[in-house]
Amino acid sequence: MKPDPLKALTGEQLQAYRLVNSKFPPIALFDDVADAEEFEALYQIQALTNPRLLNEAGRLELIPLADIPFGITGCSYATAPFTHINPSGSRFSDGRYGVLYLADTLDTALAEVQYHQNEYWSKVESLSYERFVFRGLSCAFNDAGMLDASHLPMTDPIYDPDDYTHARRLGREVRNTGSNGLRYRSVRAPGQLCWALMKPRPVSSIIQTAHYEMVWNGQITSVSQISEV
Template identity: 50%
Template sequence: MVAELPNVELDNQSSFRLVNSKFPTITLFDDVIDAEDFDTAYALQALTNPRILNQLGDLNLLPKEEIPFGINGVNYATAPFTHVNKDGSRFSDGSFGMLYLADTVETAIAETRYHQEKYFRNIKDLNYDTVDMRCLSVKFSACLCDASGVEEYHHPDDYSAARLLGASVMKRNYPGVQYSSVRNEGATCWGLMSPRYVSSAVQTQHFEFMFDGERITKVRELRIPS
């Protein structure tokens, strides 16, 4: 399966990701420069901060050698791997995390809008709601499997074939997958299997998504005081 796909080499690739602003940043990762320092800082904070485990997630899911200590925004790079979505995603069945990235802010909004709208619709009797998202500008370098030309991996709602590919990529310890955006025609997305390929993840804009009971009717950029 993976062996049949071409590879694409990306160097210092620019990408974007939207994350829910209600989730606080995991500053402990940013406070240290290597795994040894992290162990010491974690032990100290665990004595005084009872929420540290919830903030960091399940550290057993991510070997410390995979954490890119010292980069800008290491907390953003690691979060998808320690706070794994148990419901899964396009290329994951929920047993492992992936860092999903988009080629432009517009693509990141389109991808996030679809999934947030689906979430809102599953809330009974919800007539109106808003959610704030922070945009991340992410740089990464990796040699990825290029699945962008394979139709079966791009079904709008059926992720079964894509998850088989993701499991194969994970088993072979490949860095990740390049694929076509299903929510923004002609755009490109990436799914990374580890945060170690990320060289920076910097917060940029904030956006507000507005849901009218049926769909997200408006996405507007928020002006956050500095």
């Protein structure tokens, strides 16, 4: 699957959702500055006195500073997936670059995360009971220039529930074109939509909504909201 047949979206201001594990706090450094110049100056100063800064900020070499939306509310939430990447990869990444995944509704985001939590923790031996708390995030962004794969049928190999080979090839090609991202069908919540942003620049704000708890007892047995904003 080449990205060429996929039409570019004309641009619409949208609201979407994601969940992040609450054990990962926002990265204050991204939220404390208004532009790339301020960031570089503050980063150099803090790096001299804060030995944890490199771990907190992540691998900055993985994203051009020009792609970071400095000055927006929740800049750290928008940027973190690109500097703290999962080396195991994801549907549209082979683990060498980050992707900001968003869902059209919070229920879609919960379905996606529940599936992947089940997959991950089922491989951990002797884990009989655990609870995981996630922070709900509401993201405002513009989809201008993103490619649209949502018209492809669920039988297309990019939607294979387990084999990400074709999806990762498409993700790499979309990223290499310089596109902002991809709209696609949710595999875990049939009939719903998701977005895979290849850079955080389209994001105009990300705010926290509520906290959600997933309880593991051989599998995720319950999902519930445990706090308001």
